Amino acid sequence: MKILAINGSPRGINGNTEVLLEQFLIGCEEAGAEKETIYLNRKHINHCSGCFSCWTKTPGKCIHKDDMEDLLLKVSMADIIVYATPLYYFTVTGLMKDFMDRTLPLFKGEILKCDDNKYGHPSRNKKQSPTKTVLISNCGFPGKYNFSGLLETFNVMTNGNLSGSILFGQGGALGNVRQDANLKELFKPYFSALRSAGKEIVTSGYISNETQLILDTNIIDSETYIKNANKNWHN
Secondary structure (H helix, E strand, O other), X not given: OEEEEEEOOOOHHHOHHHHHHHHHHHHHHHOOOEXXXXXXXXXXXXXXXXXXXOOOOOOOOOOOOOOHHHHHHHHXXXXXXXXXXXXXXXXXXXXXXXXHHOOHHHEOOOOEEOHHHOEEOOEOOOOOOOOEEEEEEEOOOOOOHHHHHHHHHHHHHOOOOOOEEEEXXXXXXXXXXOOOHHHHHHOHHHHHHHHHHHHHHHHOOOOOHHHXXXXXXXXXXXXXXXXXXXXXXXX
């Protein structure tokens, strides 16, 4: 099983998103999956021009000759795609949005009616098993409300078949977790749950309720987190 992880953080391997993604992928590997991580901050990806040449003049081929050519091939071969992005203004980062826009050549222009009166474009991918999608995100605000727009985007994008969502609302603490022994100890159960989630996605295709419950629980008391987060802006 091939897993393609897309890290859309401008900080790439040094960002808070990577802390979550790293643990999840460890679990995937432990379950026997083959994984590759793409760091979009290292790639040259032009904005989509909206010309639809990839549907009309050169089906399946974009007019832009950049790093996306190679990435489209990787996407089409993946069994699981992990979209890992910090929350930027209640949605994905600009880097991730450009990547998502530029996957247009993988689809055809015809509109198909799906179940429950939903509509979508048919994929050029001829794989018998559809690619599974996992969303991993973090932000600096406690609670899940701030992720509602992001989550809806991926639910619509996957036609309601999002395989897993890991939404961490105390991302400000992730920057110090590798250096701070107390934080590292505090995060142990959560990191264990992240690895379990990776294993479960590979073996079962979804995250168990038990694991999801841990992933949805705040690590730090909200009032304590807010107090310390606000204090940092004045240092």
